[in-house]
Amino acid sequence: MGVSICFASGKGGVGKSTIVANLGIALARYKLKTVVVDGNLEGxxxxxxxxIKPNIASLHDVLSGEIGVESAMVKVDGLDVVVGELKVEGLLDINFELFERTIEDLEKKYEIVIVDCPPGLGRDAVVAISSCYEMVLVVTPEITSISEALKTIIIAKKLGTKIIGVIINKAGSKYDIPHERISDILELPILGVLPEDDEIKRALMEGKPVILLKPNSRFSREIEEVAAKLMERIYPYKPIS
Ligand SMILES: Nc1ncnc2c1ncn2[C@@H]1O[C@H](COP(=O)(O)OP(=O)(O)O)[C@@H](O)[C@H]1O
Ligand SMILES: [Mg+2]
Structure with missing residues (x-):
């Protein structure tokens, strides 16, 4: 059985999807069977x-019972990806009960299953968090992000999902809440501190994850550090390719 880890946050726009996309590629380089799933069904x-080109089979098709999850896989640089449906109509036939079963299916076939969560505490977020064994919290070093994150922690604890640590993203301003203070407030170890980096906007414009576009950027190197830390935790015996 593989391990499932969801990347969650209280507030939206903190960088979960950016981190999941790049970290997934970094983890797949360890020659682990890795899949990332876009669990943000509304967005x-x-x-x-x-x-990835649009109009392909998506998690929405899986959750409406139309196809099995293996039919919704796309490969990006050695990583399997299950995307979400961009059209709003995709939301109409979702059976939330299939979400947990889909993650269970993936845990049987993959060594690491990463789920990109929606923000907040809505039903979609709760289903995504409760379907995973473990959670990584993503915050920005701002009071608005930290205060919402505290709610996500409470929900994860209630749902029995183990929180393994926090990633601080968009860091580097002199107005950052000190990172050690964030760790103290959330009572979580820091898994990574990722800098605010304009290359991420360029990467988004070019439709290529920054770890492929700019592998030597500080953001990309920090992502590799986070991947190494996660690997040490879960599969300490696997060498990088
Ligand atoms: N470290 C960073 N530096 C600069 N921009 C970033 C960084 N991380 C994310 N972004 C940008 O912030 C926005 C929100 O990121 P996203 O990954 O979509 O967040 P979330 O999934 O948490 O809503 C996007 O425009 C993204 O390109
Ligand atoms: Mg997102």
């Missing part, structure tokens, strides 16, 4: 960030 964006 999927992994396909856009990864430059």
């Amino acid at each position: 999927p964006s992994l396909g856009l960030i990864m430059g």
Whole structure:
């Protein structure tokens, strides 16, 4: 059985999808069977960030019972990706009960299953969080992000999903809440501190994850560090390719 980890946040726009897209590619380089799933059913964006062409089979088709999840796989640089449907009509036939079963299916076939969560505490977020064994919290070093994150922590604890740590994204301003303070407030270890980086906007425009477009950028190197940390935790024996 593989391990499932959801990337969640209280507030939207903190960088979950950007992190999941790039981290997925970094993890797949360890020659682990890795899949990333766009669990943000109302606002999927992994396909856009990864430059995957639209109008392909999606998680929405899986959750409406039309197809099995293996028919919704796309490969990006050695990583399997399950995208979301961009058209709003895709939301009409969703059976939320299939979400957990789909993640269970993937845990049987993959060593790492990463789920990109919607923000907030709505039904879609709760289903995504409760379907995974573990969670990584993503915040920006701002009070608005931290205060919402505290709610996500409470929900994850109630749902029995283990929170393994926090990633601080868009860091580097002199007005950042000190990172150690964030760790203290959330009572979580820091898994990574990712800088605010304009290259991410360029990567989005070009439809190519920044780890492929600019592998030597600080953001890309920090993502590799996070991947190494996660690997150490879950599969300490696997060498990088
Ligand atoms: N480290 C960063 N530096 C600069 N821009 C970033 C960074 N991380 C994310 N972004 C940008 O912030 C916006 C929100 O990121 P996204 O990954 O979609 O967040 P979420 O999935 O949490 O809603 C996007 O425009 C993205 O390109
Ligand atoms: Mg997102």
